[in-house]
Structures are given as structure tokens and as C-alpha cells.
Amino acid sequence: MFNLNCKNKNNMLSKGKQNQYIRKRLNDLYSHFNLFIQTKNPEELHQMRLEVKRIKALLLFFEKCLQTHRLTDDFKSVRLIYKNAGEIRKIHINLLLVDKYKIADDVFINGQNEILSKLNNKFMSKKNLYEEIILKIQKKLSKDFENIENNSVLKLYYKKLNSLIRLFSNEKYKNNLHNCRSKVKELLYIYNALNKSFGKKLSLNINYLDQIQNAIGEWHDTTLIVELLKDKKYTNNQVINYLEFKTGNLLTYINSLLFDFSKKIIPKE
Secondary structure (H helix, E strand, O other), X not given: OOOOOOOOOOOEEOHHHHHHHHHHHHHHHHHHHHHHHHHOXXXXXXXXXXXXXXXXXXXXXXXXXHOOOHHHHHHXXXXXXXXXXXXXXXXXXXXXXXXXXXXXXXXXXXXXXXXXXXXXXXXXXXXXXXXXXXXXXXXXXXXXXOOEEHHHHHHHHHHHHHHHHHHHOOHHHHHHHHHHHHHHHHXXXXXXXXXXXXXXXXXXXXXXXXXXXXXXXXXXXXXXXXHHHHHOOOOOHHHHHHHHHHHHHHHHHHHHHHOOHHHHOOOOO
């Protein structure tokens, strides 16, 4: 485990700096939202959802430092947009995997495209409401930030890092890899936002964590497409067997990545 002797307690993560972090993310969220409205490119919704996750991770982090709930209360209204965008993202992933693994099933593919078209139309029909929600969030959040002592930021950061180390030191992590990935990504979001302000005080092997979350993400998506194909009574057992073999290999790779996690998570000097 990592302990931190924090000095310079009078140094602050200012409310202006927090506002700057969040405003940048909100502007990117709004940009991806508008690009989807113009192009209907599902990748824009994926990027928009990533911005929601980044913002939520930072707001929760700031809240825990301040022991308040105002920030995430201001952000709750984005849930509707996130949920509906997620429905589109799910179908888009299915179609990407069908193309990647050359799954020849016109009935399945046409069905997924039909669902995607309906979901796109549903999202577009609410675009004015969604835009209003995003703009209101921007106004609300800017009023509720407070200065946070650097000491509090660093203590909470290393508390989260130690929590991740404990998680991967126990075999039970294998029971919920998708949740583990969420925790890895949360730490990455916090690190990427704060690293420029805190420099070497925040230690993290981000390339290693990226390897972990990418591997778990691929395992999760492949597992889901296998389940979906079985549910739809897909008859090509050769494809199913290959995908199941692949998920097994990915699981072995993930376990090898996570071996000695506590030694790999901090970059060597």
C-alpha cells in the first residue's frame, strides 16, 4: 500500500481550476452531442458518454474532498441523455462485432439496423430537451465549486489507488470484471484531469491501466455478442466456438496483466 505525507496544506485546488476542468469536459460533451445531431455517427455518442463518465468521476472526487453532494445533484439530469445514448451504443457495438467476426446472418443484422434506426429517431426527437439539459448543467455547476486543500486531494487519490490494489489482490475480482474496469477508468479520469496541477505527486502507470481496461472491455463486448447470438438461436456453431475460445484467451491475458498489480501500478523511476 502507498502512504503519503502531505505537506503545504495551505496550497489549494481552487474552485476556478475545478470549474476549468469541468467546463472543458462539458464543452466537449456538447460538441459531440451536436456532431451526432448533424451526422448521426454513433461514435459521437460514444465520445459524449465518455465525457459524462469523466465529469461524473471528477464531480464525485471533488464532492468527497468537500463532503458535499451538491455537484452530482447538479449533474443528475444528464442521466436521461446518457441512458438513451447507451441504447444506441449497445446496438452499434453489436454491429461492429458482427462485422469484425464476419457473422453472416442477414436477419440478425437487419433486425439490429432496424432497432438502431428507431433509437436514432427517438434520440433526435428529444434533441431540444437534451440541449436544454446540457446548457442548464453548465450554468448550475459553475456556482457550486469550492476551494479544496491539495492535502485532501492527494489523500483521497491515494486512498482510491490503495482501494484498487486491494481489489486486485483478491481473487474475487474475477466475479465482476466489468465493475473492476469502471474503477480503473475512474482513477484514470481523475489522474488525467489533475496530473498537470500535481505533477509527480500523483504516481500512476497509465499505460498499464489502459492495457487492463482495454482488455476487460474487449472481453466484455465479446462475451455479450456470444450471449446475444445464442439468444437469437444463431446456428453457426463454428463462430460461437471461436468467440468463446477468444473470451477464454482474453480472460487468461487479463489475469496475467493483473498479476503483481501493486508492483506494476506505479511507474519505475
